Amino acid sequence: MNDRQLHDEIERYLNGEMSRDERSAFDVLRKNDANVERQVSEQRQFVGLLKQYNERRELEQRLNAIHQEIDVHALKEELTIQPSWVVTLWRNHHSKISVAASIAIFAMLATLFFTGYFAGHDSNYTQLRMQLESYKRSNEKLSKSTDALIHDIKSGHKIIDPARFGGTGFAVSTNGYVVTNYHVVKDADSVYVQNAAGENYHARIIYSEPQYDVALLRIDDSTFKSLNPLPYAIERVGSDLGEDVYTLGYPRNNAVYDKGYLSSSTGYKDDSTSYQVSIPVNPGNSGGPLLDNKGNIIGIISGKDSHMDGSSFAVKSEYLVKAIKNMPVDSVNKKPTLNSKNTLASLSRKQQIKKLQNYVYQIKVYSH
């Protein structure tokens, strides 16, 4: 039997095409001949594999046909885990957002820088120096410089432009020493003081103690005449809590009176050099005198807490006395003699103010 014939026999055997006798004869052959046995199983496996392969192909075709019916795209949309819109926005636009954020931060820093936020003082502490509108200033300057100019010169009046900054000050001696806050005059090119009668005098900064926010000016104007003796004394020791106090200042062009009480023996952030005073004050009040009931000067109004109502601060008068003591002396600038006689004590508040008015000045600061 050649290979071909054997193959045919095996196929017939496997397909069950043999008669009973042939089949048993072949079984015997299989048993006795290992080669036949091997070929039978090989044929069975190989044909089996072909059949399985066919089944697999058909199954795959069926599955593909089913798959065609499914709207995969819609399903996919539905099933994808969508990141939140913030994440999507960030992914799509992160470069633009970064640039915008950088610009915003830069702009903010620049604004803070130019508004003097980094200049050092505390953010909640508002110094009560008045900034006067520049448009008003340039306007008035213009009108004055036209026709009034010649007239003014002829009549000997000084031409005083509206100042750039304003504050309040008060006399500490009859010979023209005026005290105010350091922060009022710190950037000054020139300083003028204006009394209640509206007369302007040029003043020079003689001495200042920035750490206590105190500055001493001296009126060096030829038209200035010595004052009458000061009606108030300067308190050399601390005052007590609850003391009724009042102030006179120039938050606007006319003197404004305000009253309150001493609410704490320390100032902003526990600063022991100042008092906390419950008194309504405004920009322009800086440098104004703080007086007690009897008319003794107990401090200099210096600022307020922008986050707390009615919470203002005043430099203690001790530091004013100290500053005057520390002032260097030369031939021109004799030390001011401090007045210790108080003539206001017996007067009513109205009368006190009337007297006081003549010694409180509006400080006008000119700078670029």
Add this chain to the structure above:
Amino acid sequence: MSKFLKGSAPTDSEVILGILNNSEIVLERLYVAYFPMVLQLIINNNGSADDAKDIYQEAIIVLYNKIKSGNFELSSKLKTFIYSVCRRLWLKRLNQMSRFDGDIRDFQDYLPVEDEVDKQTDRDLQFTKMEGALALLGEPCKTIIEDFYMHDKSMQEICERFGYTNADNAKTQKYKCLQRLKKLFFQHN
């Protein structure tokens, strides 16, 4: 997803009976019922919709063969079985593409199904080889083999189709073709 799941998901015993009886409808309902689950698994783990199709069909074939072989015991839900097979297949695929970042985002519980998957992979290898051998066989051998062994056509039909004068000639031709196919198939081992 809901429109496929609602009411149309066949019960597990329905599926087993249906596949044993070659029910086209049950196969379709099975396929449609669990595809969204697998699509979700694949596309949320670095895969595409086409990957999902491949993986899912492989898993269905695993299940189909397991049921057909008669030794399928329903030890878990079919859904879990399919999910586990797909998960395993996808892990393998990810590893092959070295796209695997060590963590798969799961949506279901899963079973250890390494055995089934590996068995399937071995069989797939054989089929791929067979496909290659058949492709190399050339005509008319390929068609003769397919008709006789795969489509169960009789020698008589084959005779008529290829115009052989008698069945014996056709048989000789078929014998030669089969020998060549075997040679091609085993050559690649």
